[in-house]
Amino acid sequence: MSDGSSSTSSSQLVEDFEGELDEEVDSEEEKNQEGRESPIPSLSSFASLRAVVRIKQKYHAMKKRRQEMALRLGAQGGLTGAPGRTSPKIFTFDGLTPTSFSSFPSVPQKKKRRRKRRVMFPNDGPRKTVPKQERSRATYCLYLLFAIVFVQVYNAIENLDDHVLRYDLEGLEKTLRREVFGQQGAVEGLLSHLKDYLSTYVHNKPLVVSVHGPSGVGKSHLGRLLAGHFRSVVGDTLVLQYYVLHHCPQEADAMQCARNLSALISEMVERAEEEEKIPLFIFDEAEHMHVEILDVLLRLVASKQSNEYLNAIYLFLSNLGDAHITKHMLQNSSSVSMGMTASVRHSNLVKELTPILRNKLEKHHPLWTEADILPLGLLEKDHVMECFLEEITREGFYPDHSNIERLAGEIEYYPVVGGREYSQTGCKQVVAKVNML
Ligand SMILES: Nc1ncnc2c1ncn2[C@@H]1O[C@H](COP(=O)(O)OP(=O)(O)OP(=O)(O)O)[C@@H](O)[C@H]1O
Numbered sequence: 001m002s003d004g005s006s007s008t009s010s011s012q013l014v015e016d017f018e019g020e021l022d023e024e025v026d027s028e029e030e031k032n033q034e035g036r037e038s039p040i041p042s043l044s045s046f047a048s049l050r051a052v053v054r055i056k057q058k059y060h061a062m063k064k065r066r067q068e069m070a071l072r073l074g075a076q077g078g079l080t081g082a083p084g085r086t087s088p089k090i091f092t093f094d095g096l097t098p099t100s101f102s103s104f105p106s107v108p109q110k111k112k113r114r115r116k117r118r119v120m121f122p123n124d125g126p127r128k129t130v131p132k133q134e135r136s137r138a139t140y141c142l143y144l145l146f147a148i149v150f151v152q153v154y155n156a157i158e159n160l161d162d163h164v165l166r167y168d169l170e171g172l173e174k175t176l177r178r179e180v181f182g183q184q185g186a187v188e189g190l191l192s193h194l195k196d197y198l199s200t201y202v203h204n205k206p207l208v209v210s211v212h213g214p215s216g217v218g219k220s221h222l223g224r225l226l227a228g229h230f231r232s233v234v235g236d237t238l239v240l241q242y243y244v245l246h247h248c249p250q251e252a253d254a255m256q257c258a259r260n261l262s263a264l265i266s267e268m269v270e271r272a273e274e275e276e277k278i279p280l281f282i283f284d285e286a287e288h289m290h291v292e293i294l295d296v297l298l299r300l301v302a303s304k305q306s307n308e309y310l311n312a313i314y315l316f317l318s319n320l321g322d323a324h325i326t327k328h329m330l331q332n333s334s335s336v337s338m339g340m341t342a343s344v345r346h347s348n349l350v351k352e353l354t355p356i357l358r359n360k361l362e363k364h365h366p367l368w369t370e371a372d373i374l375p376l377g378l379l380e381k382d383h384v385m386e387c388f389l390e391e392i393t394r395e396g397f398y399p400d401h402s403n404i405e406r407l408a409g410e411i412e413y414y415p416v417v418g419g420r421e422y423s424q425t426g427c428k429q430v431v432a433k434v435n436m437l
Contacts, residue, residue: 040112167198172229179225179390180218181427182383185346186211186376190222193372197313198278206312208301210286210368213376214322215351215422216426222376223282223317230280238272238279244289253288262296265312273308286318291365298367316371320364321357328353329378333418349375378422384408387427391434407433 169191176187190209197207211219222240231238248257265281272279283289283297301314328349353375361368379387385408393398410433412424 016362019234051246055395085259101285157382164195165201167194167233168229169195169198172226174226176222180222181386182379183218183222183346183376185343185349187222188343189346189350189374190226194313196349197252203310205370206301206310206314208314208316208359209374210316210318211374212318212321212325212361212369214326214378215319216423216428217376217379219317219319219376220284220424223284223315226315227280227282234272234277234279235275238268238275238277240281241267242281242283244283244285248290248293251290254292257290258292258296261293262300265300265341266309271314272311278311278313280313280315282317283414284317287320288318294365294367298365298370301367301370313370316367321353321360321375322413324360325353325375326357326378328356328416329422330417333420333422346377349377378414379426381408381411381413381421384411384423384427384430387430388434391430392437395437397432397434398435 003389152317172194173187173191176191177184180187190211193207193209197203211222213219227239227241242261247261248254268279268281297314332348350373355374357373357375358368360373361373385404388404388407391398392404407430411429414422414424
């Protein structure tokens with residue numbers, strides 16, 4: 001019985017040892033692997049050396065224990081003279097309690113090695129790296145395409161800027177703001193139409209603007225300033241100022257006048273096309289224009305003409321609808337509108353008056369269906385004083401304020417509404433009054 005138990009314990013001892021040894025080796029192997037990843041190779045090699053020494057020491061201790069055990073067993077067997085052989089012991093589960101299982105020495109299990117996700121490369125030789133993915137040629141082509149598109153767009157913007165610069169709209173704006181009094185909203189409206197039109201090369205229709213307002217508020221003055229500016233940027237030959245009472249005073253000649261006008265416009269747009277410029281046609285006193293002339297103009301601006309006819313600016317100046325403008329201003333000038341800026345007041349004027357004016361104008365002639373309508377408002381006493389100052393200075397008189405006030409007082413005004421005093425004749429009489437000084 002004792003023999004069997006001693007042999008069992010000896011083999012168990014060996015198994016224990018092997019188990020421990022395996023564990024030790026495993027743990028040391030893991031340490032070594034960690035050490036290999038470490039950036040300091042000297043430390044890892046020192047650790048593995050220590051592990052080898054420890055294993056060796058352990059192995060010697062176990063070997064010694066085994067020898068001692070064998071000696072002890074030999075001494076017990078030596079008394080009987082032969083190695084003790086016993087009948088094989090039959091194992092049953094009788095008498096075993098659950099607690100007795102726990103007293104069993106735990107069977108050494110091989111520790112499962114945790115697999116590292118990272119790929120380990122051998123220490124010797126150069127460290128291998130993940131091969132770089134090559135970029136496809138399509139990516140480079142795409143970048144090239146982006147660059148080309150960017151350059152094209154940039155060039156187009158630059159060209160458009162050049163195009164707008166050629167007409168010096170900034171200079172025109174300065175002139176109009178300096179020389180036209182009390183019509184800031186209308187000036188902004190006109191400039192915005194010009195900027196929109198001139199900032200593109202390709203047009204599907206010409207720009208047609210129709211300026212309306214009571215007598216003396218600056219319609220002809222605006223036309224003259226615009227004509228002067230365009231003459232300086234596109235040349236004298238590409239600007240036409242047409243005064244019907246001067247160019248075609250007899251109604252009987254209306255047909256011939258219409259033909260002549262059509263021929264003149266065709267010639268000018270062709271020349272403008274050759275010179276890559278946009279011509280300007282100004283028609284003053286448009287309320288006096290004969291139907292034949294209006295028909296010809298409608299054909300030129302509305303029908304699908306060839307390209308040269310689409311690149312042109314038409315400006316009509318008239319007092320058509322002036323009664324509506326005067327009535328609207330006198331009825332809607334209140335203390336509320338005092339705080340509004342000129343452009344806000346004008347945009348309200350345009351919003352409210354455009355449908356009324358368009359209705360009236362389209363009845364006059366269908367030409368106005370093609371036009372953008374721009375009303376000019378009544379001038380106030382302050383604006384009339386500015387007109388006097390301007391005219392007196394131009395004539396070389398000393399600009400005496402009390403004199404200017406006296407002259408402005410001689411003009412007729414509508415009854416004051418909402419704190420505003422509107423002139424009945426605008427600045428129309430200014431020139432005549434200064435001439436009498
Ligand atoms: N808003 C204004 N700013 C500066 N000057 C003006 C203005 N309005 C009129 N004038 C001056 O008054 C003169 C007459 O004005 P203009 O001929 O432009 O009036 P109009 O609106 O064309 O009138 P009409 O319909 O009777 O021809 C101009 O020569 C100009 O000197």
